[in-house]
Amino acid sequence: MRYLSITGFFPDEKQDDSLQFELKVKDYELSQALAQxxxxxxxxxxxxxxxxxxxxxxxxxxxxxxxxxxxxxxxxIGTRAGS
Known part of the structure; x- marks a missing residue:
């Protein structure tokens, strides 16, 4: 099943590309609304x-x-595959 993931990073000028925020949205209806x-x-x-x-x-x-x-x-925001 596909789902959406939202990730957050510092802006480029911070020169820190480490992941600061991640939210997996596996609820189908919420994922549909986010895609829209x-x-x-x-x-x-x-x-x-x-x-x-x-x-x-x-x-x-x-x-x-x-x-x-x-x-x-x-x-x-991007799609992910998973169960």
Whole structure:
């Protein structure tokens, strides 16, 4: 089953590429809603790889998931395969 993962990293100018935030979204309905927010596609249509999220998308994802995303990070969303 495919699911979405949101990761957060410091901006490039910090010169620290270590993972600062990770959230796996395995709920199918939430993943579908996130796919619509970030790519205007269904989860099944989202291509493999990662996409940088805009501030607006991060805000919408935060509201949808009821998660406070740490400030000052750049966020990416991508598909993952797993059970």
């Amino acid at each position: 927010i970030t790519e205007s596609k269904t989860l099944e249509e989202v291509e493999p790889g990662e996409l940088e999220m805009t501030e607006s998308q991060v805000r919408q994802a935060s509201e949808l998931l009821k998660v406070d995303f740490p400030k000052g990070l750049e966020y990416f």
